[in-house]
Amino acid sequence: MARTLVQSSPLQEHRANVSDESAKHAARGCGIVVLVCGLLFGASIAYFALRTPPALTADPAGAWSVCKQFVTQRLRSPGSAKFPFFGQQFATPVGGDAYRVRSYVDSQNGFGALLRSEFTCDVTWIRGTTNWRLGNLALVER
Numbered sequence: 001m002a003r004t005l006v007q008s009s010p011l012q013e014h015r016a017n018v019s020d021e022s023a024k025h026a027a028r029g030c031g032i033v034v035l036v037c038g039l040l041f042g043a044s045i046a047y048f049a050l051r052t053p054p055a056l057t058a059d060p061a062g063a064w065s066v067c068k069q070f071v072t073q074r075l076r077s078p079g080s081a082k083f084p085f086f087g088q089q090f091a092t093p094v095g096g097d098a099y100r101v102r103s104y105v106d107s108q109n110g111f112g113a114l115l116r117s118e119f120t121c122d123v124t125w126i127r128g129t130t131n132w133r134l135g136n137l138a139l140v141e142r
Contacts, residue, residue, distance in 0.1 A: 062125065071137065
């Protein structure tokens with residue numbers, strides 16, 4: 001059996017190299033397009049999920065959340081506010097769509113010292129909206 005050795009020309013080798021490089025670039029480009037499309041799809045899902053309006057009902061968790069906002073607005077250092085995790089024991093229905101929230105917040109005073117303040121917050125949900133009306137807010141440093 002005789003073996004035949006076929007030698008390729010430099011032009012054929014150049015064409016083969018160019019073809020391999022083109023395939024690599026095309027694959028890389030497709031991968032980037034798929035990645036960008038995936039990121040855009042994920043971002044659009046997150047955007048619309050965040051824009052979903054809250055339930056239009058009065059509940060203890062809503063009262064707790066809005067009272068935390070009202071209390072935070074009155075603190076000397078709002079960025080340092082640390083509230084306990086929500087628990088049903090903090091929000092008590094007081095009739096209709098009204099709640100009384102009693103809890104505490106740890107925050108820094110004007111000198112940077114961490115203090116605990118107790119608060120009582122009376123809020124009423126405004127039917128048909130996502131808004132709450134503040135009735136009374138008592139914030140006492142301990």
